[in-house]
Amino acid sequence: MKHILQFVLLIILSLNCLSQPTPPENHTGAITGTVTTSDGKPAQDVSVHIKTKAALTDDKGQFTFSHLAPGTYELNISLVGHAPVHQQVTVEENKTTTLSLRLQVSEQQLDEVTVTTGHNKFNKKETDDVARMPLKNIENPQVYSVVTKEIMREQVITDYNSIFKNVPGAGVPLVYNQGRSSLLARGFTTANLIRNSISGFVYTNIDPANLERLEAIKGPSGTLFNSSMISFGGLFNRVTKKPLETSRTEISYTGASFDLNRLTFDVNRPLNDAKTVLFRVNGALHTENSFQDAGFTRNLLLAPSFVFKANDRLTFLLDIEASTFNATSPIRFTPAKSGKVTNIRDLGMDYKRSFTNNTLDYTTRQLNVFGQINYQLSSIWKSQTNYTRTFSTTEGYVSQLIGKSDSTLQQSVQKENFPYNGTEIQQNFIGDMHIAGLRNRIVIGLDYYNQKSDRTTPTINMPVINFRHPGAAYNNFNTSKVDSLAASAVYSIYKTNQNTYGAYVSDVLNITPQLNIMLSLRADRFEDKGTYYPASDSTAGAFTQNALSPKLGIVYEVVKDKISLFGNYMNGFSNTGGTDFNGVSFKPQQANQWETGIKLDVFNHRLSSTISYYNIDVSNVTRDDPDHAGYSIQDGTQLSKGIETEIIANPFAGFNLVAGYTYNDSKFTKANKTVQGLRPAAAGPANLLNIWASYHLMNGKAKGLGFGLGANYGSSSFQTNTTTQVFTIPSYTVLDATIFYDQPGYRLGIKVDNLTNEKYWSFRLAPQNPTRISASISLKL
Incomplete structure (x- = not known):
């Protein structure tokens, strides 16, 4: 730890020195400028070139070239698919030449552009979604x-x-x-x-x-x-994806192992000359089979979206996704509680057997409608109204495999008819103002959410089979057998209805230009109207709960816009129904996190990194009442703490890297005796690593040719972890590679997933894909 702190301190001191102004050299001049988009917005992260020097514009669209010998320079900005910007600039001794450059692309279009200079294209972390306000x-x-x-x-x-x-x-x-x-x-x-x-x-x-x-x-x-x-x-x-102000079309086809065929399209059109009515539609047609002996997925997606700019202050957005999926259930296996084998790799199940049948499929349909109204109330305040309506339903057969011993299992299936409906209405007021000379960025919001479900489901259990040598019984798991057993199965029929009413406020206060404090609070009222059972015309489990959720954050920018130290306290909750032995209603579970770390965005955005340590304490967890069988008490606790690191780097033109490492230490600190002090099985691997590196040629006849290589590692984890049973999932290392050729009018790509044919499993013990080869072609029209 001492060496890590010394290393971080060295980086801070070194970069702080770099950030200090350098005395001007004799007999030199400078160029400074501002780049804006066609709609007058600052053009951030645009690469500007003169001779052998390059600079990226900052969040204000500004750039600087210093220590230039007097003379005439040609300044260039090149954007794929758009007209380049060229301008001659004369530099005079001991003078600074100031420029204003305007691109022929809008802010939205610029976000779509790949800059030809090979800048840090994976470093796009600026988003208004996290804080619900503009915050870098x-x-x-x-x-x-x-x-x-x-x-x-x-x-x-x-x-x-x-x-x-x-x-x-x-x-x-x-x-x-x-x-x-x-x-x-x-x-x-x-x-x-x-x-x-x-x-x-x-x-x-x-x-x-x-x-x-x-x-x-x-x-x-x-x-x-x-x-x-x-x-x-x-x-x-x-x-x-949202509509843009330029006409464009992209059509892509991908073919891959396991009979995968995928066709996608992306069509964008302004619908009038003023570009105030915009339309975009994305779609996909996809079919593939499983690598196992049975299993398939076939889906169709259509996603139109519209933007109407009523005037400079008022904009409407409508975004729709409609899809249908026809598929077989993913593998889900629960090991036998009485078994002696404690590792999925040692169990001896055939990796390529599904133990199911393609007739046992299901169909899901979904409709997701999202609407947004943005209105600039004043130079300080903006109103944002969001509306969403969701529908999804499952009809058909969903299955699972239940281990009965170290060599046998039982196939089980539910014949589902299960629709969900959701509605959310949200109103935000977002402000940016100075109060008593201090900058305040504020969001004030109201939120209403409703969710309903309606379920009709029988469960059918098949006879137990030997999964190592199933014989003819392997073919019995089909619709004919299941339907004949469903006639006498017990149906589960019920309806649910839940409402949530929320109000929240968040303020980011700049004490100084480099020090800000975030103060946030949410109040929620949750109403569960209970589960309605038509057979008995009764409702059970209805309850209401109120909860407060605070948030506090502090950021100090050691080097403005380059290095910051941060800390946060955050709260989340989960509504819990029921009562204890004395009839006292349970409270919401609460999670309290404190976290501290460092963020970097240095070397002209070529290196972005976040390193943090977090500690999450969960309270109000229910556990078995040791004094009253069949009841629960709410004094349980759980701890989750760890380290997270992420690096996004562009050390030289054309080379890009994304990497992350996490270590998580989780355990039940007060719980049932069977799990007391143990790591929750659902917490997954303690150590996880991801890395993706790519390089594409910037010049020459092979310009646009690129290569990529990635790896994912997870340490061993648990499917079950109690004092009476432990069942482990082995560690895994998966390697992927790609080669591509990207041109303004088309793109070719070949990808190999799981290069080493690693066998690995999910938490549900579903075998993951072996080596897969994919080839794609995209036409950009």
């Missing part, structure tokens, strides 16, 4: 990661879950019966329920074709987000 990463006390569309394109991403290979600490995806998934965040299972910063609650698979970026926001963020949509470890926010 370097001045934000919260830790988050952003997976950009550039990484997704480079890695030939064809499924949503593969994106998480780039998120520090996410682990192997946990895929549920309906195709929905969750991953890890700081030792807590975290679902994918947030879209465009509010509810995107759909219990189905997610197609990545409409995804602009993925934001992994860390910690119990209950203050600014609906706590029923997140975990104590954080949340994953899917940000969708």
Whole structure:
């Protein structure tokens, strides 16, 4: 630890020295300038060139070249797909020449552009979503990661879950019966329920074709987000593609192992000459088979979006996703409690047997409607109204495998009809003002959320079979057998209805230009109207709860816009129903996190890094009442602490690197005797590592040719970890590689996933894909 602190201090002192102004040299001059977009916004991270020197514009669109010999220089800005900017500049001795440059691209278009100079294209962490206000990463006390569309394109991403290979600490995806998934965040299972910063609650698979970026926001963020949509470890926010002011079309096809065929399209059009009405539609047609003896996925996505700019102050956005998935259930295996084998690798199950049948499939449908109204009330205040309506349903067969011994299992299936409906309305007022000479960035919000479900499900259990030598019994798990048993099965039929009312405020106060404090508070009222059972015309489990969720953050920029030290206290909660033996209603579970660390954005944005240590204490956890059988008490606690690191680097033109390492130490500190002091099985591996490095040629005849190599490592973990049973999942190391050729009019790519054919499993003991080869072609029209 001493050496780490010395190293960090050395970096700070060195960069602080670099940031000090250098006395002007005799007989030299300078060029300084500001670059703006066609709509008058600062053009950030644009590369400006003169001779052998290059500079990136900052968040104000400004750049500087100093210590230049007197003479005439040609200044260049080159953007793929757009007209370059050239301007001759004369430098005089001991004088500074000031320029103003305007690009022929809008702010939205600029975000779509790949700059030809090979800058740090993976370093796009500036987002308004984390704090719900304009706040740069370097001045934000919260830790988050952003997976950009550039990484997704480079890695030939064809499924949503593969994106998480780039998120520090996410682990192997946990895929549920309906195709929905969750991953890890700081030792807590975290679902994918947030879209465009509010509810995107759909219990189905997610197609990545409409995804602009993925934001992994860390910690119990209950203050600014609906706590029923997140975990104590954080949340994953899917940000969708929005209409642009330029006409463009991209069509892509990918073919891969396991009979994968995927066609996607992205069409953007302004619908009038004034470019005040914009339209964009993304879509995907996807089909693939499992690497196992049975299993398939077929899906169709259509995602139109519209923008209407009523005037300079008022803008409307409508964003829709509609999809249908037809698939077989992902593998889900629960080992036998009486078994003596304690490791999935030693169990002897055939990696390529599914123990299911393609007739046992399901169909999911989802509709996700998102609307947003932005109105500039004044130079200080902006109003943002968000509305979302979600629908998802599962119809068909979802299955699981239940271990009965070290050599036998039972196939079980539910015949589901399970629709979900969700509605969220959110109103934010966002301000930026000076009070008593101090800058305040404020968001004040109100939020209403409703979720309903309606379930009709029988469960059918098949006869036990030997999974090592199943014989003819292997073929009995099919719709004919299941339907015949379903006639006598007991149906589970019920309805649920939940409401959440929230109000929140957050203020970022700049004490000095380099020191800011964030103060936030949320108040929630949760109403669970209970589970309604039509058979008995009765409702059970209804309850209401109130909760307060505070947040405090502090940031000191040691070197302005380059190095910051930060700390935060954050709170999240989870509503808990029921009562104890004495009839006292349970309180919400609470998670309290404190965290401290350092953020870097140095060397002209070529190096961005976050290093932090966090500690999350969970209280009000229910556990078995030792004095009253069948009841629970609410004095349980859990601790999750660890280290997170992320590095995004561009050490030289054309080479880009993203890497992350997380260490998580989780344990039940007060719980049932069977798990007291043990690591929760759902916490996943204690050590997780991700890295992706790529290089593309910047000049010559092979310009645009690139290569990429990545790795993911996870230490061993548990499927079950109690005093009576331990079942482990082995560690894994997965290597991926790609080669691509990117040109203004087309792109070719070849990707190999799992180069070494590693066998590894998810928390649900689902075998993951062996080596897969994908080839893609994209036409940019």
